[in-house]
Amino acid sequence: VRMDDGSGKMFKTSNMKPTGPETTPESPGVSEACEVSSHIASSVGPSSRIRIIGLKAQPHLNGELGTVVEWDDSEARWKVRMDDGSGKMLKPANLQLVDERVQATKEKIVAVSSCAFSEAATSFDTATSPLVPGMRIEVCGLQARPELNGQCGTVVEWEESEGRWKVRMDDGSGKMFKTSNMKPAEPEATPESPVMNKVSAALAREPLPLGPSSRVRIMGLKAQPHLNGELGTVVEWDEGEGRWKVRMDDGSGKMFKASNMKLAGLDPSTASPGMSEAFAPPPRGDVALGPSSRVRIMGLKAQPHLNGELGTVVEWDDSEGRWKVRM
Numbered sequence: 001v002r003m004d005d006g007s008g009k010m011f012k013t014s015n016m017k018p019t020g021p022e023t024t025p026e027s028p029g030v031s032e033a034c035e036v037s038s039h040i041a042s043s044v045g046p047s048s049r050i051r052i053i054g055l056k057a058q059p060h061l062n063g064e065l066g067t068v069v070e071w072d073d074s075e076a077r078w079k080v081r082m083d084d085g086s087g088k089m090l091k092p093a094n095l096q097l098v099d100e101r102v103q104a105t106k107e108k109i110v111a112v113s114s115c116a117f118s119e120a121a122t123s124f125d126t127a128t129s130p131l132v133p134g135m136r137i138e139v140c141g142l143q144a145r146p147e148l149n150g151q152c153g154t155v156v157e158w159e160e161s162e163g164r165w166k167v168r169m170d171d172g173s174g175k176m177f178k179t180s181n182m183k184p185a186e187p188e189a190t191p192e193s194p195v196m197n198k199v200s201a202a203l204a205r206e207p208l209p210l211g212p213s214s215r216v217r218i219m220g221l222k223a224q225p226h227l228n229g230e231l232g233t234v235v236e237w238d239e240g241e242g243r244w245k246v247r248m249d250d251g252s253g254k255m256f257k258a259s260n261m262k263l264a265g266l267d268p269s270t271a272s273p274g275m276s277e278a279f280a281p282p283p284r285g286d287v288a289l290g291p292s293s294r295v296r297i298m299g300l301k302a303q304p305h306l307n308g309e310l311g312t313v314v315e316w317d318d319s320e321g322r323w324k325v326r327m
Contacts, residue, residue, distance in 0.1 A: 001016070013043040043097060044068060044078065044092060044095050044097060045068060046068055046069060046070055047067060047068060048067070048068040048097060049065065049066075049067055049068075049097070049098040050065070050066055050067070050068055050080065050095040050096060050097060050098060051063060051064070051065055051095075051096045051098050052064050052065075052066070052088075052090065052094055052095065052096075053094060053095070053096045054093065054094050055090075055094055061088070064082060064083070064084075065082070065083045065098060066080040066081055066082040066083055066088065067080065067081050067083075068080055068095070069081055069087075072089060075089055076091070077089040077090055077091055078090055078091075078092065078095060080095070083163070085162075131155055131165060131179060131182060132155065133155050133156060133157050133158075134154065134155060135154070135155045135184065136152060136153075136154055136155075136184070136185040137152065137153060137154070137155055137167065137182040137183065137184060137185050138150065138151070138152050138182070138183055138184070138185040138186070139151050139152075139153070139167075139175075139177060139181060139182060140181060140182065140183050141180060141181050142177075142181055148175070151169060151170065151171075151223070152169075152170050152185045153167040153168055153169035153170055153175065154167065154168050155167055155182075156168055156174075159176060162176055163178070164176040164177055164178055165177055165178075165179065165182065167182070169223075170223070171223030171224055173223075210234055210244060210258055210261060210263070210293065210294060211234065211290065211291070211292035211293035211294055211312070211313065212234055212235060212236055212290075212291075212292045213233060213234060213290045213291070213292070214233070214234040214263060214290060214293055215231065215232075215233055215234075215263065215264045216231070216232055216233070216234055216246060216261040216262065216263060216264055217229060217230070217231055217261070217262050217263075217264040218230045218231075218232070218246075218254075218256065218260060218261060219260060219261065219262055220259065220260050221256075221260055227254070230248060230249070230250075231248070231249045231264055232246040232247055232248040232249055232254065233246065233247050233249075234246055234261075235247050235253075238255060241255055242257070243255040243256055243257055244256055244257075244258060244261065246261070289313055289323060290313065291313055291314060291315055292312060292313060293312070293313040294310065294311075294312055294313075295310070295311055295312070295313055295323075295325060296308060296309070296310055297309045297310075297311070309327060310327070311325040311326055311327040312325065312326050313325055314326050
């Protein structure tokens with residue numbers, strides 16, 4: 001600090017406070033200058049962590065935390081990036097400095113679930129969070145985009161700079177969420193589940209008799225409704241994703257749950273020679289069966305005890321006019 005007697009001194013912030021303007025004939029704009037010097041003399045500055053106080057027009061912002069970006073001379077206000085990602089412009093009188101160490105300690109003690117912490121508290125959140133990359137989650141508690149609530153995805157990684165988790169949604173899109181807006185998704189029943197019998201396990205994975213080369217029509221998609229009604233050909237089952245890989249008729253590749261597909265009649269014009277050969281005319285032309293298709297037996301009168309049993313199609317037997325099935 002340059003003192004008025006010309007000497008130079010060094011002081012702690014706690015040992016200084018703004019002084020009132022001294023109006024003199026030589027400085028007609030001193031009031032404006034002192035307003036600016038007031039904010040400079042204050043200990044608030046770029047990168048300072050602050051809490052909003054004393055707002056009357058937007059009282060819901062009082063108590064919210066943010067980080068000072070820079071001073072705007074034209075507006076005579078500080079630009080502040082709030083912890084929710086929004087930007088605000090606030091007078092110095094409406095900002096209160098936050099001691100990050102104290103703030104982090106308080107948030108650790110009360111175990112606040114929000115990710116809108118200071119840097120120290122953010123590190124605490126990631127260390128104690130029940131979420132980990134690869135975990136299946138369900139979105140919850142979003143107010144800005146309530147249409148995403150209930151949708152599921154897979155956690156990818158923690159983004160330190162944003163204070164949020166990157167998530168790959170089941171519709172293929174990428175999102176970022178706070179820890180408080182996710183919860184572990186209900187586990188999907190799989191054939192390995194000990195609580196399921198063999199029949200229900202098979203149904204959980206393949207509620208329809210689908211298999212490689214099956215012709216399917218997409219249905220029941222909510223996230224991408226424009227795909228409903230489109231046709232494609234099943235390529236293979238992806239165990240890691242729990243979905244079927246499908247080559248669509250437009251040449252694109254997609255992945256769908258079995259519940260979002262139904263069998264469609266085979267289109268000879270789009271089938272490859274090998275596929276046409278594999279799809280020898282079945283007894284019923286409205287069912288596109290082929291090798292590897294999963295099937296359920298039905299309508300047997302001679303052996304009614306087999307109705308409802310599951311199996312996998314092996315090949316077509318021309319001499320018998322029937323499909324060979326491995327139960």
